[in-house]
Amino acid sequence: MTALDAVSVYLPTARLSVESVAEQLELSEMQVKLFRRFHGLSDVRYDPELSLSDLLLRAAAGLTELAGQRHRVRYVLWGRAFPVVVPYPVNPLHEVCRTLGLDHALSFTVTQQSCASALLAIDLAGRLLAGDPEPDALALVLTGEKGFTRDARLLPGMSLFSEGASACLVSATGDRDRLLAYACSQRGEFDKAGSESTEAFLREYWPTLAEVIRRALEQAGMDLAEIALVLPHNVNVVTWQRVCLLLEFPAERVLLDNVARNGHVFCTDAFANYQTAREHGRLRPGDRYLVAAVGAGDGATFAAMIFEH
Amino acid sequence: MMAPHETGVDADFRQRVVETMESVLKQLLERDEPVTEDMRLMDELNVNSLLALELLLRLEEQLQIQINVETMDPDKMETVADLATFITANHRAL
Numbered sequence: 578m579t580a581l582d583a584v585s586v587y588l589p590t591a592r593l594s595v596e597s598v599a600e601q602l603e604l605s606e607m608q609v610k611l612f613r614r615f616h617g618l619s620d621v622r623y624d625p626e627l628s629l630s631d632l633l634l635r636a637a638a639g640l641t642e643l644a645g646q647r648h649r650v651r652y653v654l655w656g657r658a659f660p661v662v663v664p665y666p667v668n669p670l671h672e673v674c675r676t677l678g679l680d681h682a683l684s685f686t687v688t689q690q691s692c693a694s695a696l697l698a699i700d701l702a703g704r705l706l707a708g709d710p711e712p713d714a715l716a717l718v719l720t721g722e723k724g725f726t727r728d729a730r731l732l733p734g735m736s737l738f739s740e741g742a743s744a745c746l747v748s749a750t751g752d753r754d755r756l757l758a759y760a761c762s763q764r765g766e767f768d769k770a771g772s773e774s775t776e777a778f779l780r781e782y783w784p785t786l787a788e789v790i791r792r793a794l795e796q797a798g799m800d801l802a803e804i805a806l807v808l809p810h811n812v813n814v815v816t817w818q819r820v821c822l823l824l825e826f827p828a829e830r831v832l833l834d835n836v837a838r839n840g841h842v843f844c845t846d847a848f849a850n851y852q853t854a855r856e857h858g859r860l861r862p863g864d865r866y867l868v869a870a871v872g873a874g875d876g877a878t879f880a881a882m883i884f885e886h
Numbered sequence: 887m888m889a890p891h892e893t894g895v896d897a898d899f900r901q902r903v904v905e906t907m908e909s910v911l912k913q914l915l916e917r918d919e920p921v922t923e924d925m926r927l928m929d930e931l932n933v934n935s936l937l938a939l940e941l942l943l944r945l946e947e948q949l950q951i952q953i954n955v956e957t958m959d960p961d962k963m964e965t966v967a968d969l970a971t972f973i974t975a976n977h978r979a980l
Contacts, residue, residue: 615939815939822957
């Protein structure tokens, strides 16, 4: 069964207040107030000095479990929100593989599901490992993104994005953080290039997210009440309050602590929230927890995974 | 059940909420025609999700209150009256 053997996250240490980035992002005073009051977004993290490769390598550097196991890593997957992030022929994934001594691994990028691409990468890594003839093969799943443009940093009226990266060692038979279910709903009609309006997407957002969560629970043969903790994507606080109302799930069991201090870190939220949950003792052995992510913009996708810690 | 004087206070406050909503909505929607309690927020006044949050924020500022948005089900806030009743029952004074 697919398992997360180890997780490491890197976030730029500098935090910028929403007020300090308002001019750069062309936010009105009212938009700033809305982000703070209802969306619970107050800080974002950028580091213009760090390249994409730097971000990925810093996350991987924290993965001490990788040492001595490099030869077992057969796959390196980069789950990413943006389809294109560097000019040809620059290839951060290959640079990272070379630096980490993972040239031998099959490496590729998973995208087209926006911020839900990381969950797809975990699922794919598990499937590749399950089909691999080597029983102790491992996969390294990376996430990491830079906010290159205003469009990349801002989802108007909805969210503010931050830079960051994660590295996750995945095995097919590990005994910790085992993947019990994965459900995904791709809504092509809401893709940025599609014809449906933002308002229609926002109206469908909560019920579709709730539906995909219910589907993951059904797949795992569980009731929502059995979920000890939800590790959300940090889109904003009000979205999760509404999803909780819809699911009749207590909002206190959704880890929203990082929304204010991290902003929405593209594909990295799930792993940063996992790390916070462990640091704060909010996951005990045997707990079942749910990870959810929504990809808006390029590749409208709703996804949920259930793990056992 | 509320005591009569409490009902009176709530009714007065609700009236203030309605009046403030009417004025804020007219301003937000750049509308000259009156806004009335029975009007449907989304279908009739075209108040979308983003505008709804701006409306709540302006109401909080003008009425000096904090609305308990975490308990608000947007699907049940069909009319101006629905929202005014919710705010009356789910706020705290600042």
